[in-house]
Structures are given as C-alpha cells and as structure tokens.
Amino acid sequence: MLQQDSYKQHISAQFNAELEAVKNHLLEMGGLVEQQIGRAVEALLARDSGDAEQIIEDDQQVNQLEVSIDEECSRILARRQPAASDLRLVFAIAKVTTDLERIGDEAAKIARQAVRASEEGVSPSNFVEIRHIGNHVASMLRKSLDAFARLDVDMAVETIVQDGSVDTEYASAMRSLVTFMMEDPRTIGPVLNEMWALRSLERVGDHASNISEHVVYLVRGLDVRHIEPDELVAQVEEAERGA
Template identity: 85%
Template structure:
C-alpha cells in the first residue's frame, strides 16, 4: 500500500521536488478542467454564446498542460528510473492527465452545443436533465481529484460506484428527450443538441471514474479497470484484509 507521503522519502531532495511539482501541475490541470465543465454547463443553461466561445478557446490551455505534464513524466522516467511506488505515481499521473484532457474536450463539445442552442432557442425540457446530470458529474470529478490529492481509496471507490447512477440517469434523460421530439417535431433541433451535451456529461462521469480507478491502482496496486463496481469494492476489501 502507498502511504500518504511514502513517495516523498528519497535521498535526493531534487527528486522529491520533481515528483511534488508534477503532482501539483496535475492538480492545477484538474482545477482548470473542473472549471471548464462548470462554465460549459452554465453557458448551455444560459445560452451564453460568448462564454461558450471562451471555453472553446481555453481548451488549448488544457492541451498545453497535458503536453507539459507528459514531458515532466518522461524526464523523471529517463533521469531517475523510479521504482515501486514512485513508478506507479508517475504512471498514474500520466494516465490521469489523459483523462483530464478528454474531459476538457467534452467541455468544449458542451460549449459548442451552447452556441447552437443560443441560435435555435431554448429547450422544451428547460434543461432539467442537464442541470441534474451536470451537478452529479461535477461532484464525481471533484471527488476523483480529491481522492488523488489525498490518496483516498474510499473516496475513489465511491466515485466509481457513482458512475452507475450517472448511466441510469442518462438513459432516463434520453428517453424523456425522445418523447419531446415525438410530441412536437419542431423541438427536434434543440433537443438533439441537448442530447449531445448530455452524452458529453455522461462521458465526463466515465472519465472521473477512470481517474478514481487510477487512484486505486496508485494506492493499493490493484488494476480495477473493466470490472463491475461491486467487484472493485470486493477487491479493495480483500487487499485490506491481506495487509
């Protein structure tokens, strides 16, 4: 098991500083992406095309951070040849960075739907589904980043389990929106845009769950990708019994 500060204990103070710096840069990227998602939802709900265009433009900053963090990870691997928990930390940071970049992409997609909806008018659903699922996945993203920052496996597992609820809510929302289109064909354009935005939010939930899976790997050394949440819970509990 990776202890809260085990990766900080090295003979080389410079190595400590490099690991801490790349971790902080990842959390900086996480904060930026979290803000991108929140603002993208806001731009959609308010049909604010100006804010939406800002979010689309800011995606380039997220992309640059991804490249910068990847370069830091590559330098650490080349120069330090880390072993054990340090190697897991570097690999985890690299993988989490990829998920964060993709969440940033989803924020841009939501913002593009906001631009289209600002031209077409409001949604017959009054964005009820967007508000609900948007709030849910924002919480998941925040918890996944907190789990990484604190090396909190329980919080990570809770986030993984939460993704099932997002999937259920997403399916319900899509059925509801299809009903609107069937009842009034004039709503087809706006509703399709809302559906695409919901799809992006559902993907944000998937990526938040991925980040949490990486945290489980980092702390417990367990690869819990591609298995059901109940099995994740069982594997984590089993690993604790073996400690």
Template identity: 55%
Template sequence: MPSTNKAVFNHHISSQFNENLQDVNTQFMSMGGLVEQQVANAIHALLETDAALALKVQYEDQTVNKMETQIDESLTLILARRHPAASDLRMVIAISKANTDLERIGDEAAKIARIAQTLCEEGESPRGYMETRHIGNQVRVMIHEALDAFARLDAEQALRVMQADADIDREYQSATRTLMTYMMEDPRHISRVINVLWILRSLERVGDHARNIAEQVIYMVKGLDVRHTSYEAIEKKIHGDSHNSDNSNS
C-alpha cells in the same frame, strides 16, 4: 488510511524524486482545477444562454491541451532520468493516464460549450435543461471528488466516485429515453432536443473519465488494476484483502 498512504508516497517522493514528481503533481492538480471550472462554465453557459462564456470555455481548451503536453514531457524526463521503481513508477503511470482523462474532460466541456453557443443563437431547447442541470451538478461533484482523492491518495473516496458514475449512467439512460419520447410526440423541436442529447452524452463521458481518474488512485494506493471491473468486484478486492483474509481460509 489516507494519511498513512500519503506518508508512504511522500517518503518516496522526498528521497528519490525530490521536486520533480511533486512539480508534475502540482501541474496536474492545476490542470484539474481548470478542467473542473471548464465543465461548470460550459453548463452555466447553456443554462443561462451566455454565448460569451461558451466562447471562453472553447478558447480555454487550448490551454488545457498545452498543459497536457507539458505534463507528458515532464513525466518522460522523470522516467528517463530517475528510472523509478515500485510505488514510484505506479505514481508516474497513474499521473500519465489521469492526465489524458483530464484533457478529454476538457474536450467534452468544449463540445458542450459549442452546442451551448449554437442554442444561444438558434433558440433554447424546449426540453432537457432540467436533466442537464441535474446530471451536470453530479458530474461536477464527481470531478472534484476524483481530484481530491488523487491529491490525498484516498482509495475509499475513489470507490465512492466509481459508484457515483454508475448512478450517472442510469440517469443518463433515463433522460435519453424521456427526450426520445418527447421528440417522437413533437417532431417540431427535434434538432434542438438532439443538441441537448449530445450535451447529456458529453456529461456522461465526463463521468466516465472521472471514474478513470478514480481507478488510477486505487492503482497508486493498492497496486490493483481495476479498469473494466465492476464496482462490486473492486470493493470486494479492496476490502476483502484488508478485512476478510481470515474468512477466506476458513
């Protein structure tokens, strides 16, 4: 399925958009690679008490912001000059929305890095690092898989990213309950544990943004707007359309 979808979009790109949209797509994937590395570095800075790396992540947020602006400007020019229609327009819209989500992932990585820097200076939190490592690893995989699905126009992989987001939400809620209980039992470390809670919240938000990017893949490939829709309902829409049309009429 992915290869067929890719062939369809490549046909449109080569015949109508030529280098324009391909160049924007390349910029988008470059930005995605930088943002993915930002998240990884922010988590590493926290877990390894690396203040210099935390500062580097914060500084790189400026680069991400500039890339977002450049992509937006390029997409505006494409809309003005090319007047895309149908699947071509879907791709422009999808890149535009996913571009915003990438920038916001960069913002969350910078937040994590700022808190990591604070904890480097004030002393590590006595609890929550194990949860941060675990959820952080899951979120990094989510970003990578969402970008890969975007590059390959793979709706099935996008669905798996959305399912992973539901898993992260559950683990975030569980970790939050655990840390809240710890703070009530030992109030001496409240401020530092609260910092870890903010980090976990940022990681959960990163997962949400990765899910949003996956939603745009489904929009590009299937023409379905699946925002604010449960994983189960999306799966039924996609697989129902392709496999169960006969059953629905019987």
C-alpha cells in the same frame, strides 16, 4: 501498499521536488478542467454564446498543460528510472492527465452546444436533465481529484460506484428527450443539442471514474478496470485486510 507520503522519502531531495511538482501541475490542470465543465454547463443553461466561445478557446490551456505534464513525466522516467510506488505514481499521473484532457474536450463540446442553443432556442425540457446530471458529474470529478490529492481509496471507490447512477440517469434522460421529439418535430434541433451535451456529461462521469480507478491502482496496486461495483468493493476491502 502505498502509504500517503511514502513516495516523498528519497535520498535525492531533487527527485522528491520533481515528483511534487508534477503532481501539483496535475492538480492545477484538474482545477482548470473542473472550472471549464462548470462554465460550459452554465453557458448552455443561459444560452450564453459569448462565454461559450471563450470556453472553446480556453481549451488550448488544457492541451498545453497536458503536453507539459507528459514532458515532465518523460524526464522523470529517463533521469530517475523510478521503481515500485514511484513508478506507479508517474504512470498514474500520465494516465490521469489524459483523462483530464478529454474532460476538457467534452467541456468544449458542451460549449459548442451552448452556441447552437443560442441560435436555435431552448430545449422543451428546459434543460432539467442537464442541470441534474451536470451537478452529478461535477461532484464526481471533484471527488476523483480530491481522492488523487489525498490518496483516498474509499473516496475513489465511492466515485467509481457513482458512475453507474450517472449511466442510469443518462439513459432515462435520453428516453425522455426522444419523447419530446416524437410529440413535436419542431423541437428536434434544440433537443438534439441537449442530447449531445448530455452525452458529453456522461463521458465526463466515465473519465472521473477512470481517474478514481487510477487512484486505487496507485495506492493498492489493484487494476479495477472492467470490474462490477460489488466485486470492486470486495477486492479493495480484501487488499486492505492484506496490507
């Protein structure tokens, strides 16, 4: 079991500083990605092509942070050869960085749909599904980052379980949008734009869930990928009792 501050206790103060620095850089990247998703959804709702174009351009900042954090992790592995909880921390940071970069990509995709929506018009759904699912996955992302910052397994598990609700909402929204297209073929273009944006939001939920899975592995040493929610909760509770 990884205590919340156990990885901070090292003979080398420099090693401690390196671990803290890379963790802080990861959380900085997380904050930027969270902003990107929120801005992209707002740009789509407002059909603001100007802000959407800026979001697409700003994705380079996310990519640069990914490269920088990967380099920091590589240096730590080469110089310090960390073991046990420290090694898990470095691996978790590297994996979370990948998920955050992909969330940034999804934000750019949503922004591109905002540009198209500004040209083709609003979907007949009035973006009701975008608002709802957008809020849901934004909450998941925020919780997953908080769980990582606090090493909070309970919050991480809660986030993982929520991904099932997002999948259900996404499937329902897609069925509703198909109905719009069947009823009026003139809506096909705008509805397809919304469908692609919803797909990106659903993927954001998946990546937020992945981040929370990394938290569970970091703190409990459990690989909970591909585990059903009920079994996940049971395994984490068992690990806590045995800790």
